């Protein structure tokens with residue numbers, strides 16, 4: 001898992017979240033937009049960990065990408081983030097040539 005991710009020009013620290021704290025919060029991940037920190041529950045399968053990290057990155061993008069100006073509710077943000085996360089996860093998984101092309105083209 002990367003130590004940092006850059007979203008909208010802001011550097012988010014990515015850290016593991018203890019199982020106990022994650023279970024207390026009933027979440028596998030959180031995006032702390034105030035102090036630019038993403039926490040991911042420890043002990044997840046690597047595929048779940050990757051999906052949860054992408055989910056939290058989508059929350060960060062929601063804040064910085066102008067979507068917030070659409071004035072969506074927290075529930076709508078969660079739904080939007082979930083839809084994008086599942087679609088992007090599938091696109092990345094099934095299109096390695098696309099991912100390689102995008103990485104090279106956007107370098």
Ligand SMILES: [Zn+2]
Pocket residue numbers: 055059078081
């Ligand atoms: Zn969420």
